[in-house]
Amino acid sequence: MSGPPGLDLARLAGWLPAVLPAAGPQLRAELIAGGRSNLTYTLTDGEQTWILRRPPLGDVLAIAHDMGREYRVMTALRDTRVPVPRTIALCLDTGVLGAPFYLMQRVAGTPYRRxxxxxxxxxxxxxxxxxxxxxxxxxxxxxxxxxxxxxxxxxxxxxxxxxxxxxxxxxxxxxxxxxxxxxxxxxxxxxxxxxxxxxxxxxxxxxxxxxxxxxxxxxxxxxxxxxxxxxxxxxxxxxxxxxxxxxxxxxxxxxxxxxxxxxxxxxxxxxxxxxxxxxxxxxxxxxxxxxxxxxxxxxxxxxxxxxxxxxxxxxxxxxxxxxxxxxxxxxxxxxxxx
Missing domain, CATH: 3.90.1200.10 (Aminoglycoside phosphotransferase (APH), C-terminal lobe)
Structure with a gap:
């Protein structure tokens, strides 16, 4: 399996069953256009689709690309009046993708920009x-x-x-x-x-x-x-x-x-x-x-x-x-x- 830059699908397929046992082994991913800092991808096994976030490529300021902070605040807000995606799993093991990342629910909606x-x-x-x-x-x-x-x-x-x-x-x-x-x-x-x-x-x-x-x-x-x-x-x-x-x-x-x-x-x-x-x-x-x-x-x-x-x-x-x-x-x- 080949993936977009920043995403090793073979390694990801080896990690995913631990958090989503029903996930299929054949993964496909696409970089979502518009990301200017942390990278955002759609990830699918052909049946289900999730969103994956990871830091940008290259040397970056760690404090500005802290996956744990993103994951924590969205998890904390899930029962408030602030709408947020449902978080699924956080991976701090850099051996999987070379950087921390997390998975969350894909929410249907449009990010209007223009x-x-x-x-x-x-x-x-x-x-x-x-x-x-x-x-x-x-x-x-x-x-x-x-x-x-x-x-x-x-x-x-x-x-x-x-x-x-x-x-x-x-x-x-x-x-x-x-x-x-x-x-x-x-x-x-x-x-x-x-x-x-x-x-x-x-x-x-x-x-x-x-x-x-x-x-x-x-x-x-x-x-x-x-x-x-x-x-x-x-x-x-x-x-x-x-x-x-x-x-x-x-x-x-x-x-x-x-x-x-x-x-x-x-x-x-x-x-x-x-x-x-x-x-x-x-x-x-x-x-x-x-x-x-x-x-x-x-x-x-x-x-x-x-x-x-x-x-x-x-x-x-x-x-x-x-x-x-x-x-x-x-x-x-x-x-x-x-």
Missing amino acids: AAELAALGPTRTRHIAQGLVDTLTRLHAVDPDAVGLADFGRPEGFLARQVQRWRRQLDASRSRELPAADALHDALAADVPAASPIGIVHGDYRLDNVLVDQDDRPAAVIDWEMATLGDPLTDLALLVVYQRLGGLLAPLGLDAAAAPGYLTEAQVRARYAAGSDRDMSRFGWYLGLASYKLAGILEGIHLRHSRGQTVGAGFAGIGEAVPPLLAAGLRALRENG
Whole structure:
């Protein structure tokens, strides 16, 4: 059996019966297009189909690709109002695929990414999808981490200051060119860290194509939990807004869904979230600056891995061109009020 890059189907077939005794020996797999970091595959024995997640190929920051964290948070949320796939098995033995990985349920749903995809549905359905996206985020942020066994899932004390330093380290580890605005944005963020809002579960990369939408236009599952932790949930909302603001700039990623007719405006997104949450948003401009800095760090890492031929999938050419204007946008956002 041959498989896509990163997946040794022969070794996988030897491991699978221990967790799924009824699984057939003849496996087929396909890399799901659109994965920009951890790799996601459909895996089937011809009768059943699952989803497998593993870290990207090449040298990566372990903390950003922790399979155990993804698996744990989805398992913890399975009985809450936050829709997540059912987890099946976690494998930490790197002798199977060369890296840790996990299996989970395949959930039927569409990860809408492009405005054209939503435009085909019409403005009424698009608005309903956007509302569901925001409402699911407020439900996630309302979950008590202690109640679902995630009290030790992160270190929320000093979370915002550590985020600034973490993404500086990410940028420094990935930087292969001069980015003067990165230093300016870091210094401005570090100099004026606000008091954090109440602790909650942070997804870390919440956007429409990380939510599978069912045939009734409802969120069926929130996916891609690789950066989940405990901290200040307003960082999720800020990143969602930055993705919306910069859809055109992020054309290489195809993330322009918010431009579709009927999609909530930025003001409507923020107002809908605020209606379902009592968090103080008076310093939201700072959060937008941090979100821009974080996204710049993510894209710069992808740019570096792509330049080294270590990233699997299409759509990466030119992705690094988005980083300098994104950093500039982050500096501008710091001047905004809530």
